[in-house]
Amino acid sequence: MEELDILHRALGSRLVTEAAEIAKYARDSSRELVAGAAQAVVLAESTADVSAALSWANAAKVPVSVRGAGTGLAGGAVAYEGGIIISLERMNRILSLDVPNRLAVVEPGVITAELDAAAHQHGLFFPPDPASARTSTVGGNIATNAGGLRCVSHGVTSDAVAALEVVLADGRIMHTGARTRKNVVGFDLTSLLVGSEGTLGVITAATVRLKPVAPGTPRTFRAGFPTLESAGDAVTAIVNGAAQPEVLELMDALSIEIVESYFPSGLVVPEGAMLVGQTVGVDAQAKAEAITRTCLDAGANEVEISESDSLLEARRLSNPALNARGLKLSCDVGVPIAALSEVFRGIGEISRQHGLRVSTVAHAGDGNLHSAVEALDTPDGILAADAVLDDITRLALTLGGTISSEHGIGSVKRHELPWQLDAVTLDVQRAIKEALDPHGILTPDRAI
Amino acid sequence: MEELDILHRALGSRLVTEAAEIAKYARDSSRELVAGAAQAVVLAESTADVSAALSWANAAKVPVSVRGAGTGLAGGAVAYEGGIIISLERMNRILSLDVPNRLAVVEPGVITAELDAAAHQHGLFFPPDPASARTSTVGGNIATNAGGLRCVSHGVTSDAVAALEVVLADGRIMHTGARTRKNVVGFDLTSLLVGSEGTLGVITAATVRLKPVAPGTPRTFRAGFPTLESAGDAVTAIVNGAAQPEVLELMDALSIEIVESYFPSGLVVPEGAMLVGQTVGVDAQAKAEAITRTCLDAGANEVEISESDSLLEARRLSNPALNARGLKLSCDVGVPIAALSEVFRGIGEISRQHGLRVSTVAHAGDGNLHSAVEALDTPDGILAADAVLDDITRLALTLGGTISSEHGIGSVKRHELPWQLDAVTLDVQRAIKEALDPHGILTPDRAI
Structure with missing residues (x-):
């Protein structure tokens, strides 16, 4: 507990250690999983808060679960025994809405339907529409590459993400992507992070693409x-x-x-x-x-x-x-x-x-x-x-299919991974994970 | 040269060591670059050939340049001094064309316009259309995430790639992606490979998405x-x-x-x-x-x-x-x-x-x-x-822009990378490169 004091000095009241409060953030919407007793919840209000929490967890080698609204269906946000939980629900601001370029910059805790509603005020909409849109967050949608009803015409969440701000396992802050329609500068780290289910970094801001609402009555x-x-x-x-x-x-x-x-x-x-x-x-x-x-x-x-x-x-x-x-x-x-x-x-x-x-x-x-x-x-x-x-x-x-189209792997479907992916592919995923998170603190033993 | 004999036994006449022949494969379409004198060209005819060549190069720590039709504009395919060149021009078969699912599986050396023409026979088309489409290859387009005239309506090459077969630096064969429209199983390694300019693996087959030709006269x-x-x-x-x-x-x-x-x-x-x-x-x-x-x-x-x-x-x-x-x-x-x-x-x-x-x-x-x-x-x-x-x-x-929209970085624009990308992002790219190619044999010192 002495260690946690260090983090408390950095975060003040944004670090919550009451067991009853922790329990509220310990689960997602996958019903069959038992959550571990985490030490604390970080109610992050800024990228700096997330960075401080991860720097601390990386040094202390404490496992971290990351949580938007907890609507995930694969156990990706379930708390770890002795871990900390980073909740992004307070990072819920739409930072900018650029109508001519049809781009919005949002914090990860923005409710998906609220971003969509804000875009509608300008004749635009946010294409991803998972069934959970009224409760789930944009950050969670990105972390799981969520699907929804409009995918058939507008693609999946990754198609709507232009750029990301990401806090890495060691607390460093990375910027991926660009505000342009085309960008071939370096590896496509944006797409690598989308759908990575909290295992490679914590998304603290996203630049997303909006589309014009079609005229006429549907x-x-x-x-x-x-x-x-x-x-x-x-x-x-x-x-x-x-x-x-x-x-x-x-x-x-x-x-x-x-x-x-x-x-x-x-x-x-x-x-x-x-x-x-x-x-x-x-x-x-x-x-x-x-x-x-x-x-x-x-x-x-x-x-x-x-x-x-x-x-x-x-x-x-x-x-x-x-x-x-x-x-x-x-x-x-x-x-x-x-x-x-x-x-x-x-x-x-x-x-x-x-x-x-x-x-x-x-x-x-x-x-x-x-x-x-x-x-x-x-x-x-x-x-x-x-x-x-x-x-x-x-x-x-x-039939040439996939074990998961939009819910993700989390911990629920992890045993099915070798049914779809060959050993080399699994090995490459582990190598990338180790390269970005050598101590394995970020959502360990899930998704890959 | 003794070392090269090992590779010669594996590849036979598909390993070419005549200097005049090597010179034909030493350059791309970026005019200002001097190519190194490579030891040999591998005229690969199969995934196994590529695997044999990379296994050998990885063991011998010999740099490898990879080449489709050599139409690249950023120096990504220029030969290395003492290196080997893998040419994919002979791997030019359209392996399947699945009309109801609008998917084609192609070898990397297929000329882009030829795939488009084959799709047209079924009322479909291949959306990516770089200016070089009549000479460039699908593999090269994928490796550079090529653009073109139709991007404004149909997106870039990465939007048209569903799955890849990739030979890794050590010769192992990896399969990414799926034939489905949506797939959230593990990291998006397909997008990571698209646009990686030969630095993470050699694409030996690609499953690409076709679209229906619009009715009427344009x-x-x-x-x-x-x-x-x-x-x-x-x-x-x-x-x-x-x-x-x-x-x-x-x-x-x-x-x-x-x-x-x-x-x-x-x-x-x-x-x-x-x-x-x-x-x-x-x-x-x-x-x-x-x-x-x-x-x-x-x-x-x-x-x-x-x-x-x-x-x-x-x-x-x-x-x-x-x-x-x-x-x-x-x-x-x-x-x-x-x-x-x-x-x-x-x-x-x-x-x-x-x-x-x-x-x-x-x-x-x-x-x-x-x-x-x-x-x-x-x-x-x-x-x-x-x-x-x-x-x-x-x-x-x-103005929120990018240094390269469709030509890539290669060696020509590498000095500009820090103008756009922060130090953390550059570091993450290097970490991923090292994780997948620890000896740094694949298109070293380019793209990232």
């Missing part, structure tokens, strides 16, 4: 399919069509039933699955019509176009609805678009083999699936559900 | 402006407008004169500058009309819209025209879009201060300028031209 569309596979075929056709959606989501029949039982809205439950999405721009109606025609050609029973975006509400409620059911065990796999039908067919087989019901929602236009297993909240139930998810994950990999 | 548009600054203002307005161009280029009056004297086409030389670009899609005409209206609002004297793309030909001829004049000393700076007018005004001042004429072409929509100085091809003339370019570069940096 249209939402919905199409009901007799089978999950035919909905998958429609996705491939839509993505390869001339009219491109802003959003293209999928819900299977069971996932719609789960939402309807949580919040009844009178939504038609199709036999197989529903595609739901949005088009924007002055030609939003024409694009929605073209896309729903493609759906009918691929076997949809019925389609609907609306100026209200309430059709998307069911998709947005799928996480809360699953959480309300209690145990939520789901995956985050991705496949190349054209493999969607095949992965859906395989999921059906796996579900039957294991005798457990699987509900699937998908960022369909990205080939990113969240399949959830209905299981008992008992050790045996969890084991059985995990076996289903493992089979789905391995199936995705055989 | 339109080209041209607008003449009384001043360079008013053209710069028009660019900011266009980029922030509703109608987005596929291509948006700028040529100042002097650069048009240089092209017209090289290949007269009767092009009107405006008083200040010309914007020239292209729109695509079924609404190409409407978009071109909207953009030219924006130009008139920003002060253009006259505008033109055409279904022929001959208007872009002058822009494409600017490099050959400059090269035909002999000495070509130019920069590759970038600025945030809204700073274009200011950098143009500053270039005018710098030109007057030094008493040397400067011609500027720009990938205007990206804020990427290539200003060339008219100077005598003498040591004093080169010094004087370099002083002008240094001033332009420092001006770009004060």
Whole structure:
């Protein structure tokens, strides 16, 4: 505890050591993990605070967990036994909003939806829109390279990050990237940091790219399919069509039933699955019509176009609805678009083999699936559900897919890394980690 | 030479040691650099060849330069004294073209325009289009994160790379990325390798993203402006407008004169500058009309819209025209879009201060300028031209810009790195280099 006094002198009341307070910052939104008892929370208010905390932790060889809003789903922000927690929630200022260059500079603790709202005041928007946007932070989104509904049209978080200020493990401050559209000066350290899940440095400021809001009234569309596979075929056709959606989501029949039982809205439950999405721009109606025609050609029973975006509400409620059911065990796999039908067919087989019901929602236009297993909240139930998810994950990999599309690895999926990455790649990641954090204090034993 | 025998046994006739042959592979397209006398050229035909060559070089601690078509402009592929050269020109197969997933897997020596042509047979195209596309290779484009005319609408090369096969300095083979649209598994090693200019590994295969060709007939548009600054203002307005161009280029009056004297086409030389670009899609005409209206609002004297793309030909001829004049000393700076007018005004001042004429072409929509100085091809003339370019570069940096937008650092711009990057960032880059290439054999002392 003497050591911690040094840090206390640097940070004053921004260093919190009360166990009850520490406990509030010890977890993220991955429910199955046990957090270690950290020594302290640093309620950082500046880059200097983060630098002081890391300098101290590096010298003391104390593990550090880093936390935005704690909405992560992979255990990346869970506290370490004897560690310190750096909370960035107080670093929540939008430092600048440069409209002509469509750039914003923000502190990491800015809530994602608040940045988006600030941009909207100037006819712009912040493209990344994870389901957690109203609670998660820009810094957390960057650290995990978060996805969301608009990825199909606007890419992932990394596509929206131009430059970063990063505090390294030893407390030094690094600046990556540039305010320009193109920049080929040195290694792309910005992209290396995006998605590094707190293992290479702590992001203390980010220059992000905004986009102009499309003119006109968006249209939402919905199409009901007799089978999950035919909905998958429609996705491939839509993505390869001339009219491109802003959003293209999928819900299977069971996932719609789960939402309807949580919040009844009178939504038609199709036999197989529903595609739901949005088009924007002055030609939003024409694009929605073209896309729903493609759906009918691929076997949809019925389609609907609306100026209200309430059709998307069911998709947005799928996480809360699953959480309300209690145990939520789901995956985050991705496949190349054209493999969607095949992965859906395989999921059906796996579900039957294991005798457990699987509900699937998908960022369909990205080939990113969240399949959830209905299981008992008992050790045996969890084991059985995990076996289903493992089979789905391995199936995705055989189809050229990925074990995680947007949630990250954290500690939850770390055992799956060798399923996707070869030994050389894993070794190179460790070498980079050691080069930047030789004492291994930053989010140790996670992500890679 | 005994050592080289070991490599000869592995590679047979693919190891070339004739000095005249080696000399053919010793240079890139940066004219001022002296190449070292390499021991040998490896005409690699497979990943195994590259691996054998690097294993040998790593053990023998022999420096390695890596070469696609030698079109680089920064000296990145110039041979080292006593080194070996790995040429990838024979690894020129398109290994697969997956139309539904819009992915191609290619060897690094595929000519960029040939990949684009192969994709066109399926209604797709390969977005990166550096001016050198008809001669440069996909591998070289990736290694330098090359730009081009379509970046304003389709991003840079890194945006088109999904996955890589890379041979590391010690000969081990690494696989990065995935075939999916989203992938957050481990560090983004793909982006780290893209633009690393041969310093971290040799790319032996790349999975690249293709896009669908837009329907309809493209339109080209041209607008003449009384001043360079008013053209710069028009660019900011266009980029922030509703109608987005596929291509948006700028040529100042002097650069048009240089092209017209090289290949007269009767092009009107405006008083200040010309914007020239292209729109695509079924609404190409409407978009071109909207953009030219924006130009008139920003002060253009006259505008033109055409279904022929001959208007872009002058822009494409600017490099050959400059090269035909002999000495070509130019920069590759970038600025945030809204700073274009200011950098143009500053270039005018710098030109007057030094008493040397400067011609500027720009990938205007990206804020990427290539200003060339008219100077005598003498040591004093080169010094004087370099002083002008240094001033332009420092001006770009004060406006939040970059020293290189698309050509890379290589050896030519290495002295400028500390102008843009802080000491910590430079140190991190060196640490990553050492972690991946501890003996420093891969393109040593360049890029970072």
